Amino acid sequence: MPTSMGVADLAHGDFDCTHIFEANGSYTGLIDFGEIRGTEPFDLGHFLLHDGETARWPLFDDLLAGYASVDSAPTLDVAAIVRSALQLGTCQLARWMNRVDPTTAATIPIIQTRVEPLDHLLHSKSGSVALGGFGVFLLMRHGSVDYDAQPGRFRGHGIDLLPLTPTGVVEAEDLAVLLAKRGDVDAIISSPMTRSLQTAMILSWRLQLRVQVELDLHEWVPDLSQQWTDGEATRNAYDELRACGGEWPPGGERLWEPHSAVRRRVERVLQRYAEFETVAVVCHSGVIEAMTGIPHTKPCGLVPYRHG
Amino acid sequence: MSRCSDVRSEAVVAYATGVSGVVPEVSRTLEGVSSVVYRLDCDDRVAHLRLGETDEENLTTDALLLERSGQLGVSVPEVIDVDPFHERLGRSVLIMTEVAGLDLGRCDDGSWPVAGT
Secondary structure, three states: OEEOOEEOEEEOOOOOHHHEEEEOOEEEEEOOOOOOEEEOOOOOHHHHHOOOOOOOOOOHHHHHHHHHOOOOOOOOOHHHHHHHHHHHHHHHHHHHHOOOOOOOHHHOHHHHHHHHHHHHHHOOHHHHHHOOOOOEEEEEEOOOOOOOOOOOOOOHHHHHHOOOOHHHHHHHHHHHHHHHHHOOOOEEEEOOOHHHHHHHHHHHHHHOOOEEEOHHHOOOOOOOOOOOOOHHHHHHHHHHHHHOOOOOOOOOOOOOOOHHHHHHHHHHHHHOOOOOOEEEEEEOHHHHHHHHOOOOOOOOOEEEEEOO | OOEOOOOOHHHHHHHHHHHHOOOOEEEEOOOOOOOEEEEEEEOOEEEEEEEOOEOOOOOHHHHHHHHHHHHOOOOOOOEEEEEEEEOOOOEEEEEEEOOOOEEOOOOOOOOOOOOOO
8 A cells, every 4th residue: 555655564454452452471472453554664653652551560572572583574653652651642632522522622531541641651751752853852840939029129031030029930940840850851941031041950850951041032022121120021022912913013113022023032042053953942932922823821831843 | 434332242152153153152342442342151161243334334355355465474364254144233343363462552561572682
């Protein structure tokens, strides 16, 4: 069966550990060919997607080791297997989503069981590789801050001296645990603003990586004259930015920084870290929105971004 | 084409008895999401009877695939009987031998070799 990726092979189609039998440590057989179909050369996406769900521990690495131990076996394309797993998982999730009320879907157990393996894969090192190789920037927002805690005391970037709230510290500690589990972060860079630096310090301690401070990772500027005095002024500027689609209207300069200017300064920073595998970029929701189009990233929320 | 519900176990017993000549003990297996499978205990032998998921599914294809896989050296269940469409059950039927042991999701006997050793 020719496909855009080459020639498909006829494969089991539902290959996971519940269909592989063993007795006394030796393979005895394979069952359930009901989903047999043409697929990519290696029919292992389903196995990876559901790895660890039923067996006592994940078996995918053992499976790869088994293939590698057979001289005649071709080399496995792990990235293709991960892509296949993501595709299968997305299809399964879409089928179930069609059967439930989308407004309550996130609370339905069958939906959760479909989302969890996908989420795990997307946030794993394998997922990063499958989505285009190394060079992933994990754009992450700092922890929570109370921007209205000191009304009128500071002006402009003086407000950026505000530290994390106690909740913000906990959020940063949770993020550090998540990144440690991923195990693939090999550099941390941070905006120079206190809330980002404090978040980056917490990550640094847990990941045992130095923090590089990059001036141009600072938050989107709501007033280029540096005269804003509180959160309200920032929110008003942001509302206008959103209404204008992120850019100044033709012929109409504004005080706020357009998204294109944010992207230019941040891209210059990221270029300097292109040789790293996965970079934790501690920055701001305004920066993340300008770079990815995703608004309102929650405190310590994480958005993968690929430079270029 | 619509997905069928389970059939009456008496009908399954009658079908299996007709194939083997012995009345088996029949139990519905709980594993799997889509396939309807019954375990057939007959004296000291165990077999599995699978029904088509819809009234249009013909398990002859699966039987041919199992036989071909077996010829190629893959350890798979042996086909005992296949019926493209059985009137009383209202579906295609496939009876296979049991594969020895447990599936990897259930085995817990500590016999697995440890990866990397």
